[in-house]
Amino acid sequence: MPKSKRDKKITLSKTVKKGLERKQNLRDALVKAVEKYDNIYVFSVQNMRNSKLKDVRNDWKDSRLFFGKNKVMAYALGKSKEDEIQKNIHLVSSALRGQCGLLFTNRSKEDVLMWFDVYEDEDFAKSGFVSTEDVELKQGPLHEFPHSIEPQLRQLGLQTNLNKGIVTLFKDHTVCKKGDVLTPEQARILKLLKKKMAKFKILLYMYYNKKEGTFENLLNREKTPADIYDMDQDNDKDEDSNEEEDDEDDGSD
Structure with a gap:
């Protein structure tokens, strides 16, 4: 009896090897990032768009962004005090829940918070999005x-x-x-109709400082750098008006 064409043996060895290799590369990249950068931010993304995340990477070429693969990232950093690779960095691992990522940087905390508080980019809504207007x-x-x-x-x-x-x-x-x-x-x-409702935005919600080994919740800030920036902008507008009266994983970059 002839063998059915459906009766084929498919080897998964290459796929498995490639998957393990990618995970190992990600772990190695994370360890190097911890050694190179002093600050780590855990972030989530509203209205995820790969193209816009790529734009953010381009604006932060002096830093490193990792997105997705929470289990691999947590394993690389350490899930407990016993296996963490830096003091208290296991707290970063515990914050990796859902669709989130890590930003490694040496930029000042004030600059980082200012940039991400202000930055957002409009885009077309996808199915499942909750309409913001009639x-x-x-x-x-x-x-x-x-x-x-x-x-x-x-x-x-x-x-x-x-x-x-x-x-x-x-x-x-x-x-x-x-x-x-x-x-x-x-x-x-x-x-x-060229009607954009969605806003791509990265929300920073946890901050880790390697030198001090401290971990901070950023969601409880009473006033963000963006709020202060807006106040300054309003003050500048008021001054201008008075003068007129007088005269923007896999762990790859």
Whole structure:
């Protein structure tokens, strides 16, 4: 009886070896980062976008970012006082929960907090995102859309047709309401409308200082450097107005 084509033996040795090698490389990179940098920040990401995380890496080339693989990172740093590679660094491991990462840097704490408190980047919302506002389309011509996209709009649920080559909506359409959990269709329409709702932002929530062996919760700050920055900006605007009256893993960089 001939063997079935489905009856194939697949060796996973290369895949396993590659996976172990990547984990070992990540562990080695983390150990070197601990030796090189004095400060470690544990962070989470709102509305994760790989392209935008890459932009952050480019702005922080003098530092090192690791994202994902919490178990590997925790193992490299040490999960307890007995196996930690630096004093109290096991507390960093205990803070690795969910989708998070580590920033290793020698920049001052004030500069780091200022940069990340201020930094955010708008992007298009994806399905599953909670809408931040009402978006409605009124009956009539939709000049923002080229005629070639009209069939796609109908597939997305809009009641449209072409009137003299212009995409026309013949009935008011509610794309979404504030608080709605966006469907793939709603997210696609918002993107076609060039309507950005999501904000990519990195939130620093734990800080570790290697020299002192201290670990700090950053979520309980009463006033952030960004708040102070905004106050200074407002003061500058007030001064300007008075004068007028007078005269932006795998552990790779």
